[in-house]
Structures are given as structure tokens and as C-alpha cells.
Amino acid sequence: DAMVIQNPRYQVTQFGKPVTLSCSQTLNHNVMYWYQQKSSQAPKLLFHYYDKDFNNEADTPDNFQSRRPNTSFCFLDIRSPGLGDAAMYLCATSRVFQGIAEAFFGQGTRLTVV
Amino acid sequence: KQEVTQIPAALSVPEGENLVLNCSFTDSAIYNLQWFRQDPGKGLTSLLLIQSSQREQTSGRLNASLDKSSGRSTLYIAASQPGDSATYLCAASTSYGKLTFGQGTILTVHP
Numbered sequence: 209d210a211m212v213i214q215n216p217r218y219q220v221t222q223f224g225k226p227v228t229l230s231c232s233q234t235l236n237h238n239v240m241y242w243y244q245q246k247s248s249q250a251p252k253l254l255f256h257y258y259d260k261d262f263n264n265e266a267d268t269p270d271n272f273q274s275r276r277p278n279t280s281f282c283f284l285d286i287r288s289p290g291l292g293d294a295a296m297y298l299c300a301t302s303r304v305f306q307g308i309a310e311a312f313f314g315q316g317t318r319l320t321v322v
Numbered sequence: 323k324q325e326v327t328q329i330p331a332a333l334s335v336p337e338g339e340n341l342v343l344n345c346s347f348t349d350s351a352i353y354n355l356q357w358f359r360q361d362p363g364k365g366l367t368s369l370l371l372i373q374s375s376q377r378e379q380t381s382g383r384l385n386a387s388l389d390k391s392s393g394r395s396t397l398y399i400a401a402s403q404p405g406d407s408a409t410y411l412c413a414a415s416t417s418y419g420k421l422t423f424g425q426g427t428i429l430t431v432h433p
Contacts, residue, residue: 250423309419
């Protein structure tokens with residue numbers, strides 16, 4: 209089935225040690241997003257790729273970077289994770305056409321920082 | 323800046339009851355309004371998408387309405403079941419499909 213796949217489902221990293229989360233899609237959607245969801249909070253957009261164009265939200269910390277080497281894959285890099293970066297990270301995709309875009313989400317990666 | 327609010331924050335109902343979840347947004351210049359379900363520790367499952375030109379969408383026991391002028395959407399769940407227990411999130415879509423989420427309504431349906 210076409211879907212959005214995130215790996216790993218659970219990631220434990222040490223304080224300050226770089227970590228990469230991955231997302232792949234078989235939907236061939238042109239837009240991919242990364243959202244951060246802290247405990248009992250609403251998901252918050254970090255950035256998105258429209259095709260190869262990277263778009264950062266104004267309040268996304270510099271500690272967070274992203275790469276999209278091709279249509280199917282997108283990575284979230286956290287350069288120096290702090291305890292406050294522990295959260296669920298959600299990848300989503302959509303096909304934006306004439307302003308209409310239905311978002312499809314992966315199962316998320318739960319990041320723990322120790 | 324778009325702000326999305328969901329009421330109530332939590333809802334507990336007996337099985338079989340019909341219920342309504344509310345969502346309001348401050349900026350009516352939206353492209354879509356999307357409702358999601360989130361089970362504990364899981365990702366988001368899309369339930370319904372209402373385009374800005376539409377008034378409502380239906381899928382099975384779910385019906386979502388949209389009133390752009392008043393900045394409101396409702397999700398109606400008919401004949402609730404214990405399997406409906408989850409967090410329900412609404413999200414307003416702006417350019418490029420970027421979503422602004424509400425805090426969610428935690429629904430518990432007890433047998």
C-alpha cells in the first residue's frame with residue numbers, strides 16, 4: 209500500500225549527539241513536511257520541502273536541519289539535541305494542486321534524549 | 323497568525339451516543355480544514371478533508387462541516403463506539419498545505 213514510512217519508530221540519543229530521523233513515501237507527493245509534537249501539545253510545523261525547495265518556519269531553531277535527496281526521501285537532522293527536543297517527530301506528505309492539499313502522516317518517531 | 327482552538331479538551335460518553343467536536347480558527351483565509359485521529363503514541367490518520375469551497379464532508383459515521391465566515395468547523399460522530407476512543411485534531415491549511423493544529427479533543431467512549 210502507498211504510505212508514509214518513518215524510521216525508526218523510537219530513537220534514543222545522548223544529549224548533544226547528532227541524530228537523524230528518516231521519512232520515505234510511495235505516494236509521489238511533491239511536498240514533504242516535518243512536524244514536532246511535544247507531550248500533550250499540538251503538532252508544530254518545523255519546515256517543508258516543495259519539490260526541492262526548502263522552506264523553514266521562522267521560529268524553527270537552527271539546531272534543526274533537513275535534507276531531501278529525492279522525491280521519496282526526507283531526513284530530519286538534529287545537530288545537538290537538548291532535553292527540550294524530546295518529542296514525537298511526524299513526517300507528512302501532500303500533493304499540492306490549485307491550493308488543495310490533503311496531508312498524509314507517517315507513524316512518527318518518538319525521540320528520547322538522555 | 324492562524325490560531326486553532328478545539329472545544330472540549332476532553333469528552334467522555336457512553337457507547338451509542340452521538341457527539342459533536344468543535345474547532346474554531348482565527349484566519350478565515352484557509353485552503354482546507356482537515357480532521358485527524360491520533361491514537362496514543364501513534365501518528366495521525368486523516369479522517370476528513372473539507373475544501374474551503376465546501377460546506378461539509380461525510381465518511382461513514384463521521385460528518386464534518388465548515389463555516390469559513392464564522393471560522394468554525396464541527397466533527398459529528400454518530401453512534402459512538404469504544405473503538406472511537408482517541409484524540410481528534412483539526413487543522414487549518416494555508417499555502418503549500420501547511421497545517422496549523424488545534425490542541426485536540428481527547429475522546430473516551432465507554433461500553
